[in-house]
Amino acid sequence: MKRTGAKKARSQNPGPAPEKKPGYAPRAAASKILAAVVDRKTPLDGMLDSEHGNGAYRSLSAADQSLCRALVLTSLRHKPMLDAAIARLLERPLPSGARALAHVLTIAAAQILYLDIPDHSAVDIAVEQAGADPRNKRFAGLVNAVLRRLSRRKDKTLAELENLSPIPDWFRERLVEVYGAEKAFAIGRAQLTPPSIDISVKSDAEGWAEKLGGTVLSTGTIRLDKPSGAVTGMEGFDAGEWWVQDAAAAIPARLFGDLTGKRVIDLCAAPGGKTAQLILQGGDVTALERSKSRLRRLEQNLERLKLSAETICADMMEYQPETLFDAALVDAPCSSTGTVRRHPDVLWTKDFADIEKLADVQYAMLNRALAMVRPGGIVIFSNCSLDPLEGEANVARLLAEREDVERAAFPPETTGPISHLLNADGAIRTTPADMLDGATGLDGFYAVAIRKL
Numbered sequence: 001m002k003r004t005g006a007k008k009a010r011s012q013n014p015g016p017a018p019e020k021k022p023g024y025a026p027r028a029a030a031s032k033i034l035a036a037v038v039d040r041k042t043p044l045d046g047m048l049d050s051e052h053g054n055g056a057y058r059s060l061s062a063a064d065q066s067l068c069r070a071l072v073l074t075s076l077r078h079k080p081m082l083d084a085a086i087a088r089l090l091e092r093p094l095p096s097g098a099r100a101l102a103h104v105l106t107i108a109a110a111q112i113l114y115l116d117i118p119d120h121s122a123v124d125i126a127v128e129q130a131g132a133d134p135r136n137k138r139f140a141g142l143v144n145a146v147l148r149r150l151s152r153r154k155d156k157t158l159a160e161l162e163n164l165s166p167i168p169d170w171f172r173e174r175l176v177e178v179y180g181a182e183k184a185f186a187i188g189r190a191q192l193t194p195p196s197i198d199i200s201v202k203s204d205a206e207g208w209a210e211k212l213g214g215t216v217l218s219t220g221t222i223r224l225d226k227p228s229g230a231v232t233g234m235e236g237f238d239a240g241e242w243w244v245q246d247a248a249a250a251i252p253a254r255l256f257g258d259l260t261g262k263r264v265i266d267l268c269a270a271p272g273g274k275t276a277q278l279i280l281q282g283g284d285v286t287a288l289e290r291s292k293s294r295l296r297r298l299e300q301n302l303e304r305l306k307l308s309a310e311t312i313c314a315d316m317m318e319y320q321p322e323t324l325f326d327a328a329l330v331d332a333p334c335s336s337t338g339t340v341r342r343h344p345d346v347l348w349t350k351d352f353a354d355i356e357k358l359a360d361v362q363y364a365m366l367n368r369a370l371a372m373v374r375p376g377g378i379v380i381f382s383n384c385s386l387d388p389l390e391g392e393a394n395v396a397r398l399l400a401e402r403e404d405v406e407r408a409a410f411p412p413e414t415t416g417p418i419s420h421l422l423n424a425d426g427a428i429r430t431t432p433a434d435m436l437d438g439a440t441g442l443d444g445f446y447a448v449a450i451r452k453l
């Protein structure tokens with residue numbers, strides 16, 4: 001019986017799968033990951049993780065993982081432009097069920113238009129991808145024709161796409177409503193440029209800038225000009241001399257100024273970039289964080305930096321301090337739309353309803369933080385959203401609903417180089433289209449100080 005079964009199995013075996021072209025696997029993984037982001041709203045960070053990420057990504061070599069990452073990021077950064085370029089070459093739209101095929105085309109078009117990859121490999125592998133999927137086999141000829149035409153009219157297409165906004169409609173429309181058409185366009189285009197690596201140092205910014213090949217910005221952040229290799233391998237990392245922190249993300253904690261002799265609570269603390277700043281500004285710091293694993297990461301970061309804080313794993317909405325604090329920072333969980341340059345998936349996984357929900361959560365957090373400071377104490381509320389519902393509108397609501405709080409001015413020495421980023425209400429508002437020291441390249445951030453009376 002056993003022998004017969006084995007024989008039967010052998011006779012049904014279709015034989016080894018045909019060899020795929022070199023470069024097939026990273027492109028197939030990229031198409032799958034793009035589908036997960038766009039169609040199933042799965043955040044990218046978790047999927048592009050060598051240990052716990054998407055299976056197709058994990059099985060790639062290190063070099064193929066970085067190609068896959070570049071393919072997905074480039075496709076997301078330019079998605080509406082790629083969709084427009086492909087649509088112009090199709091006689092009729094793809095059937096609505098052909099989502100997988102659409103992603104194969106997007107990944108291939110991104111290579112042809114925006115990456116330094118020979119067009120023929122992009123075309124051949126996309127045709128092979130279509131042919132390997134029984135649902136898309138019949139479109140292999142179409143894929144070939146469309147991509148070859150795109151390759152032939154590359155320069156013309158790029159010129160035609162110059163004036164398109166590379167962000168999804170829901171977000172573009174919201175930006176136009178809030179910031180006006182011109183600034184909305186500039187913010188959209190800013191996400192096409194991958195961000196530089198910015199670091200915060202414990203001390204001697206000039207010295208570290210020289211050692212690491214960077215420039216000291218007027219806020220004290222060092223912007224690395226041409227970082228090569230992993231940041232963790234760079235001088236001073238193991239010694240705990242610096243940490244990675246976007247120039248805009250470094251602004252909110254600095255706005256407290258000198259914290260010597262003050263008890264400060266950082267209420268949404270992990271991974272701890274701002275906790276480190278509060279300690280270095282002289283505060284006696286308590287770092288509170290709801291996620292156990294993220295708090296562990298914060299503790300490891302502080303250990304590396306040789307900085308100390310009391311750490312508490314708790315939900316800030318439930319935590320009851322024994323003694324009120326002099327100051328609190330709420331760097332609240334938000335829509336993260338200010339980080340589109342580094343997380344271009346955000347705009348494809350979230351929508352306006354998420355912004356509305358998050359705004360309410362943050363409003364409750366701001367009120368809770370005010371309950372934890374003494375009269376006269378200051379709360380700085382910040383987030384990396386571009387939407388005023390999560391920032392300005394929450395503060396307006398707070399001031400309208402409560403008489404025991406007021407706006408507080410930031411200490412003047414903290415806003416010198418960034419006074420152009422103060423809005424009419426004296427809060428900081430940055431966008432990826434704003435300049436610092438004459439150059440663009442900032443995450444979007446909001447930060448405001450509120451005094452409890």
Ligand SMILES: C[S@@+](CC[C@H](N)C(=O)[O-])C[C@H]1O[C@@H](n2cnc3c(N)ncnc32)[C@H](O)[C@@H]1O
Pocket residue numbers: 267268269270271272273274275288289290291294314315316317331332333334
């Ligand atoms: C924007 S991140 C904070 C980044 C951090 N301030 C920094 O600069 O490194 C928000 C953090 O708040 C945490 N968080 C969200 N809701 C919370 C809550 N109710 N209580 C405490 N922490 C919370 C999240 O787990 C996340 O780590």
